[in-house]
Amino acid sequence: MTTKFFDRLSNDLSQLLEDPIDYNVTIEFGEAPNNQIFKVHSYILQSRSRYFKKKLNETPFNKDHIKVLTATNTSISIKIFNVIIKYIYGGIISLEKLEDSTIFDLIIASNELELDELAEYLKTYLVNNHASWLTLKFAQIYRTSYRVQNLKIIKKVCNDIIAKYPSTIFESENFYSLPEGALISILKKDNLQLVESKIWEYVIQWGKVKNPILPTNLEEWTIENFSTLKTTLKQCLPYIRYFSFSHEDVLEKLFPYQQILEPKLFLDINTKIMAPNKPISSKIFPARTIPDSNILTIEHSLEILSWIDRQEPYYTGNIRYKFELLVRGSRDGFNVKNIYNICDKISNTIIVLKVEGTGEILGGYNPLQWNKEKIGRNHTCDSFAFSLKTSNLKNSILSRVKNYNYGIGYNSSISWFSFGHTLVLRGNLRTSKLSYCRINGESFDTPIRSAGLLGLIHCPPSSDKCAFNVEEYEVFKVSKRNDLK
Structure with missing residues (x-):
C-alpha cells in the first residue's frame, strides 16, 4: 500500500x-x-x-x-x-x-x-x-x-x-x-454548429461591412457591386458547404447572390437539386457534423430536436441542447446488449444507425430510461422513429408512436430493442442481420423505409429483403444546455 x-x-x-x-x-x-x-x-x-x-x-x-x-x-x-x-x-x-x-x-x-x-x-x-x-x-x-x-x-x-x-x-x-485568415479558419471547421445557410448569411454580411459603399438595398446593386463583394470574399467562398443547403435556402439565400459564385458551381448546385444522381465537377465538402458524431449532420440534429420539442421550423442559432455520445458501435461493440449495459438507467436518448448497403440513416428517440432488467412493451407518448434525409432520400420521415402502450420495447436477455415494429434491433447489429422495419399500423403512424424494404409481419431472419446490418450506430444522451446566456 x-x-x-x-x-x-x-x-x-x-x-x-x-x-x-x-x-x-x-x-x-x-x-x-x-x-x-x-x-x-x-x-x-x-x-x-x-x-x-x-x-x-x-x-x-x-x-x-x-x-x-x-x-x-x-x-x-x-x-x-x-x-x-x-x-x-x-x-x-x-x-x-x-x-x-x-x-x-x-x-x-x-x-x-x-x-x-x-x-x-x-x-x-x-x-x-x-x-x-x-x-x-x-x-x-x-x-x-x-x-x-x-x-x-x-x-x-x-x-x-x-x-x-x-x-x-x-x-x-x-x-x-x-x-480574413481567422474567418477562413472558422469556415473550415467540420463541427461548426450552425446550418450552412446561416453561415452563408454571416459571411455575406462580413463582406458587406468590409465594403460600406455597397447599397443597402440589394435590388439597387450593379454588376460592379457584386464584383466588389466577390473580390472581398474570394478566399472565403470555397469553404461554404453549398451542397448542404436545403432547396428552399438555395432559392432564398444563394440565388440573390449567384453573381458572386462561379457559373459552373451555381450550375452544379442546381443540378444536384434537379438530378441528384448526375455527376458534377464541383468539389463537395462533407456536411458539418455535430461534435462526436460520425453519422449526424448539423441539419439532422436540428431536425431531431424539432421533433423532440414538437415545433417546426427549428431555430438556426446556437443549438440549445447537447448531444452526449454514450455508445458507438465501432468503439463499444455492435451487440444490442452493449447498449443496455452502457445506457442502463439513462433516459432521453437518440439512437442512429447507418444501414449497410443502402446509406439509409434510421433511428429513434427513447424518452424512457434504458432498463436491462425489464422485458416487454413500455408506455410513452413521446417516442418516435425516423429515417433522415440523405443524398438518396429527399425528405426525412418521422414516425410518432400511436399506441402509447407500444412506445418502447425492452428485452436485454435476447439482445432486443424496439420502437413498436417500426424499428426493431436484435443481436449483433453489424453481423446478425436480424434488425428490421415492418409495415405496422398498430403502434407507430408511419413506416420509415420504402415499401420494398418492409416486412409484412415477422420478416427476420427468413427474409433477407427487409432485414439489415449496419455500418455504424451511435447512441446519444440529449439534454438542455445550461451554458448559454
Whole structure:
C-alpha cells in the first residue's frame, strides 16, 4: 500500500518560496523602484518547466554562485508571475478572485513558460466558467492567437468557444473586425454548429461591412457591386458547404447572390437539386457534423430536436441542447446488449444507425430510461422513429408512436430493442442481420423505409429483403444546455 502526503509536501515547498533558504536563482521583473526580485531554486524550476530548464542551462552562475535572470523580453507582469511561481512551488492556484482578463493573461504566461498542465487547466476553466467574457472579447482573443504563432493553447480556447457558441460569435460586433485568415479558419471547421445557410448569411454580411459603399438595398446593386463583394470574399467562398443547403435556402439565400459564385458551381448546385444522381465537377465538402458524431449532420440534429420539442421550423442559432455520445458501435461493440449495459438507467436518448448497403440513416428517440432488467412493451407518448434525409432520400420521415402502450420495447436477455415494429434491433447489429422495419399500423403512424424494404409481419431472419446490418450506430444522451446566456 502506498500513502501519498501531497498536502504536506505542497505546504513545505510553498514555505520554501516564502523563506528561500539556499536559493541560487534570482528573477527580476520591472524597473526600480517598482521592480520585484524573486529568489528561487534552480532544481525546482527545472523540474517543473522546460522553459526554465533551458534558460538556466544557458545562464552561468555569477561570482556569488547565483544565476540572474531578468524578465525583459516578456509580457508577463509581476502580478501574473506571483501566481505562477506559487503554482510551480506548491502546485496550488486560486482563481476565484481573479478577473477574467487576468486568467487569460495567465494562460498566455503558462504557455510561454511551457507549463502545459496549468495552461490546459486554465483553458478549460475559462471556457466552462467564463464563456460570456470570452464571447465578448472573442475577436481580440482570436487576433492574439494568430499574432503569436506558437500560442496553440489560445487557438484551442477559440476552437472551444466557436464550437459551443457559434451564433454568439457571428452576431458580435467584433466579428466584423476578424481578419480574413481567422474567418477562413472558422469556415473550415467540420463541427461548426450552425446550418450552412446561416453561415452563408454571416459571411455575406462580413463582406458587406468590409465594403460600406455597397447599397443597402440589394435590388439597387450593379454588376460592379457584386464584383466588389466577390473580390472581398474570394478566399472565403470555397469553404461554404453549398451542397448542404436545403432547396428552399438555395432559392432564398444563394440565388440573390449567384453573381458572386462561379457559373459552373451555381450550375452544379442546381443540378444536384434537379438530378441528384448526375455527376458534377464541383468539389463537395462533407456536411458539418455535430461534435462526436460520425453519422449526424448539423441539419439532422436540428431536425431531431424539432421533433423532440414538437415545433417546426427549428431555430438556426446556437443549438440549445447537447448531444452526449454514450455508445458507438465501432468503439463499444455492435451487440444490442452493449447498449443496455452502457445506457442502463439513462433516459432521453437518440439512437442512429447507418444501414449497410443502402446509406439509409434510421433511428429513434427513447424518452424512457434504458432498463436491462425489464422485458416487454413500455408506455410513452413521446417516442418516435425516423429515417433522415440523405443524398438518396429527399425528405426525412418521422414516425410518432400511436399506441402509447407500444412506445418502447425492452428485452436485454435476447439482445432486443424496439420502437413498436417500426424499428426493431436484435443481436449483433453489424453481423446478425436480424434488425428490421415492418409495415405496422398498430403502434407507430408511419413506416420509415420504402415499401420494398418492409416486412409484412415477422420478416427476420427468413427474409433477407427487409432485414439489415449496419455500418455504424451511435447512441446519444440529449439534454438542455445550461451554458448559454
